[in-house]
Amino acid sequence: MPDSQIRNSESRQHPAPEEFHILRTSADKDFSNLLFLCCQIVRAKVSALVVLENGKTWINSTYGSPPEEFNTDATLWEQVLENDEIYIFGPEDLLTSGMEHESLIAVPVITETGEKLGVIALFDPEDQDLDSNQKRSLKLLVNQILTLIAFKKQNNQFQRVQQDLEQRYRELEKFASVVSHDIKSPLANIISLVDLLKEENEGKFDEEARQYIEFLSQASHSLRSYVDGLLVFYRSERILENGEEDVNLHDFFKTITNLYTVNPDVEIIYPENGVLKKVNKAALTQIFMNLISNALKYNHKQKRTVEITFSASNEFYEFEVRDNGDGIPEERFDKIFDLFTTLDLNDRDGNPGSGIGLATVKKLLTHMGGNIQIESEPGIGSNFKFQIKRSC
Template sequence: MQQHYISSKEKSRRAALAEYAIFNSGEDKDYDQLTFLAAQICRVPVAKISIIGKNKIWYKSIYGAQQDRISRENTFCEHTIWAEKKILIINSKDQPIIFEKAKAIYSQEYHFYAGVPLLSENGHAIAVFCIFDTEIRSLDQVQKKSLLALANQCMNLFESRKQKTKLQHIQRKLKQKYKELEKFASLVSHDIKSPLANIISLTELLKEENKKNLDEQSKQYLDFLVESSYSLRNYVDGILKFYRSDHILEKDFEDVHLPGLLKKITDLYSWNEKVEFTYPDSGLLKNVNKAALTQVFMNLINNALKYNSKTIRKVDIGFETTDTHYCFSVSDNGNGIEKENFKKIFKLFTTLDVKDRDGNPGSGIGLATVKKHIEQMQGNIDVISKKGKGSTFKFKIKRP
């Protein structure tokens, strides 16, 4: 009857051990420091963190001995996990049979042992924090408390590893789900854009071939149909850009010469003599995500020019540093934004029913993407604006 109880409990114990993913998990300095401290405080030659497997004992850390793994049967740790004590202390004088059976297992003959079972949150002993001596001895109260404290810290490390493993598992699942979502979005967008292209071309063809037969109202309806089709196509493109923008955040970090970066972006608009840019002539950004930062500036500059009905469009870019962040500003002399819309413009798919200088409506995706990039770079963004007077977008990102 007792054997059945132990077997059932052992099955649960091994299941608990598997959750921590520490068996054969390699060396770790943090654990080595704990065994070193245990040996020094308790004045013993050997200290170990023993992971109790099905048939073997493997050492997460070992101080003062050279041993890889041993058979679990007749070990001191085997006695410890079933003793149901906070700390098991034995010596060869009082327990000669235990020490005699253990003699052939260890790399040297021990006469003193103290072990603390490391318990999971459900009370299963998954490992043992233990010390050994080749001589008979005892522990004083301070040494006992110290050994219990070190064992507790060891268990805290196990718990941290367990949570990290869970988070990594969740992260892998989310990444896979995201890939599936991205693939779905790509397929759906293709299925939408193909008929949209047909609608646009057929509508244009219908207008051209029947321009003499259509009245002004019918022509206007067809124009609305084409305009709506283009808007829907741009909307679909925007959705894809938003979801694919996470790939930019996976790019390597590097040092960036800010004036060089801004020159490449502003050169895209250099063909237009009625666009003026000013930006810093110095500034070195250490270890930043260049791809994400480039995307942020391109979106903000593009918006500054699109939503600007002035004859001469101006964009001024500012830069300064603090002890913790790189701070930027992008100011324009454009159409401005009403104060009640300041927060709304950063929400995905939210538009203000405002058309750009070419008469095209916004998709409500560009600034949402900007905000996502900046927050992923451990920063934030705000806007200052006055209707008809222009806008200033201020944002900052974490610096190393």
């Protein structure tokens, strides 16, 4: 029998608040199966996971009997934790603690860092003279309990980090929105004044002044495009929060392409058949609008064409967006999807790119469980291939 003397409580390790919180909030089923296995090792019919926190005891989980039937007197359990050994108590020890049982096997639950969480109590076991394999088996199950607690702790930490990142992203999104709004308002005035200046003074400026006015106009429109793209990029998180729905491809593409085919030099070919099941339609719309817009802007040919094809595998919806535009050098393939990366080329209207559109496409596809690749040849055109993970 163990020495009944209890050491000074100051000698105990400091409590681990998060571990105790995990034990308090975990469902009984999280540990009851492990308690069942403990019972099988020593052939006991009843067991409990007794937790000790700041001198108080409570029952986390039980097997074979409801929690209210267990005595939670701390003395016996503290003795086991202080000695950090598996003990077998007889009827006299148990009677002193107010427990009417013939015997009890007590297994300490202590972390590797010495934090004393509680005791596995196995009541009236048939096997009381434990061999080395039985002791080892009990300790292995204790390790499984500690592993489960550690996993829950890690998951809690992950959730806190995720919440912190979400909060920071919301703050960044708000900052970007406020700054963009503050830029767009005076920028709109600049664009309007420049256009008015050009209109009212047509033919009055010399060539140098006319070039300055043109540079100012191009820079203003480029900045507006940059600000608009930045807002779309940061608002893409909100797009991904939209619900999923079925999408008829013919109707979907008809709505989008009507925005571009008003120009007679533009031809967009798209699938006439196909239905996507449970996809984020708003995100998909943003993806295609960015890809089609880029295909048409960076195309200096007289006749501009975009061809969209669709296929489906067991895991993905697969699309290709092929154009006859200016093309992209192969050495830039790895960079074009990075935020703010541009090719230092102007579109057909003379405006430089912002390096935001393709970054937004990649961001949306990543969140939708897909990816994107490019094939391109300068002067011939480009083909963007991407996949979206199927949910059903």
